[in-house]
Amino acid sequence: MRRRKRLGNKMVQNLVEEVPFWWHSLDLGGGIVTSGFKSQATLAQELDSINMPRDLTDKTVLDIGGWDGFFAFEAEKRGAARVAVVDHYQWSMDLGEWWRYWQDCRARNFPPGPYHEQPFWHPDTMPGKLGFDTARNALGSGVEEMTVDFMEADLQDIGVWDVVLYLGVLYHMEDPLRALKRVGAVTRERVIIETEAVVIPGYEHEALWRFFPGNELNHDVSNWWAPNIAALVGALQPAGFSRAEVMLGPAREQVEADGGPHHYRAIVHGIKGPH
């Protein structure tokens, strides 16, 4: 990958301070770490549990919904020949304003309206991309960007990538099976999916999706669906994958617990062919 020259520390520090909201805590070198909503410890644990191949030499990697780019920068570090982030939704918002709105609605127990109908929605200028841009410049990274809605984009333009990351995105999709089919269409070898998931004790063998019509999941109006493990694994075949590897399924205590639905984060790899 063609990397650029890393920026100097003072300049990086100034640029980092201009970003109103960071999702990822990124180590930009020179002792500068962004104060992301996801801490470095959380990201290290997520990285460990998603089981991204340690050696990505000669591989191409697409990070769909990559936001500030932590996982894409990691793929670059692991030697990938080409890495790109596709994002659109969070990048379209003034994230400082969005975060204040979200916290305010939560404090008042007031359901937020759709973010793309709020005054902080600016898809023309993409203010929410500032974090990714800043980190990419600071790191001298060659990670590419695609500023498109993955659900609307022409898949010919996206291309086909050896490894696809689909982390924390599936539950945001209004139509998750269609989304997974699109993910399947851009994957050559393997997709790594991380998602909110449910356990409904007694129904683990039924393929079920739980629907959130409002802000029931995390007070977030952009969350729609969470599958159980049978539904997630079951969706991968119609999405074009020949097999699924469950990296993180439900805990036994949840499956055996009373009541429900219980929630957790599932990690499943969808695999094509012999890889």
Ligand SMILES: C[S@@+](CC[C@H](N)C(=O)[O-])C[C@H]1O[C@@H](n2cnc3c(N)ncnc32)[C@H](O)[C@@H]1O
């Ligand atoms: C919960 S964040 C996950 C960010 C990152 N992948 C992670 O795991 O930390 C969901 C991301 O998906 C992006 N996203 C949601 N819908 C999208 C779409 N249709 N096309 C592209 N990106 C989308 C959002 O903008 C946001 O960056």
